[in-house]
Amino acid sequence: MKQKRDLFLCITCLLLALLFTMAEGRSADEALAARIAPEILRFHVLANSDSTDDQNLKLKVRTMLLNTIYEEMGENASLEETKTYVRSHKDRLEEKAEMYMRTLGYDYPAHMELTNTYFPTKTYGDMVFPCGNYEAVRVKIGEGKGHNWWCVLYPPLCFVDSSYAVVPDTSKEILRESIDASDYKKLNKESPKIHIRLKLIDLLQKDKKPIAANPK
Structure with missing residues (x-):
């Protein structure tokens, strides 16, 4: 009976420690996001639905809009110039979409707006942006009830395949000059991995008694 109670207490303590560590990590990430968010503008596209056709359409519209925005703004647009461009060209970009x-055979409306949105932690090339609230250009296709896609519009970190992309040195330099040096280092740092040794296994192994060999 005592052994079962000890096992239960051990498991409970491990779970509480894990939950506390995860909550502490998320709180730190959100605090970092709050510090760097004023220098970042994200891009958020919501598909009409989760059907294969609507999800494929979302990616095509995404690519078309990003190409249009970057081509018309040029490579040296600042954060405020990017926001101003989106506000002044909103109607035309919606119409173009x-x-x-x-x-392509779809009669969906498109709605674009600048809004504040919560984003999960996301990796862009070799940089990790923490979860938290960021200002974003949000594009809603049709009912906007499908899975979404997001990237960083400024500094330019929008890639078709962000998992394998390399962040341009120019974008890194913009970030380096815009945010605190220690925060910039954290964006390049891999997310800490939590290693928890299950003492339960040790306890079970400790309590096992060796089985004597049968005498011949």
């Missing part, structure tokens, strides 16, 4: 979708 709708016309583009019609050429």
Whole structure:
């Protein structure tokens, strides 16, 4: 009976320690996000639904809009210039997205806005952006009820395949000059891995008694 109680207490303590560590890590990430968010503008596209066709359409609209934005703004646009461009060209970008979708056989409306949104932790090339609230250009396609796609519009970190992309040195330099040096280092640092040794296994092994060999 005592052994079962000890096992239960051991498991409970391990779970509480794990939950506390995860909560502490998330709190630290959100605090970091709050410090760097004023220098970042994200890009967020919501698909009409989770159907294969709507998800594929979302990616096509994403690529078309990003190409349009970057081509028209140029490579040296600042954060405020990027926001100003989006506000002043919002209606035209929405119309262009709708016309583009019609050429593909879809009659969905497109809605674009600058909004504040909570994002999970995301890796872009060799940089990790922590979870937290960021200002974002949000594009809603149709009902906007499908899985979404997001990237960093400023500094330019929007890649079609962000898992394998390499962050441009120019974008890194913008970040380095815009945020605190210690925060910049954290963006390049791999997320800490939590290693928890299950004492339960040790306890079980400790309590096992060796079985004597049968005498011949």
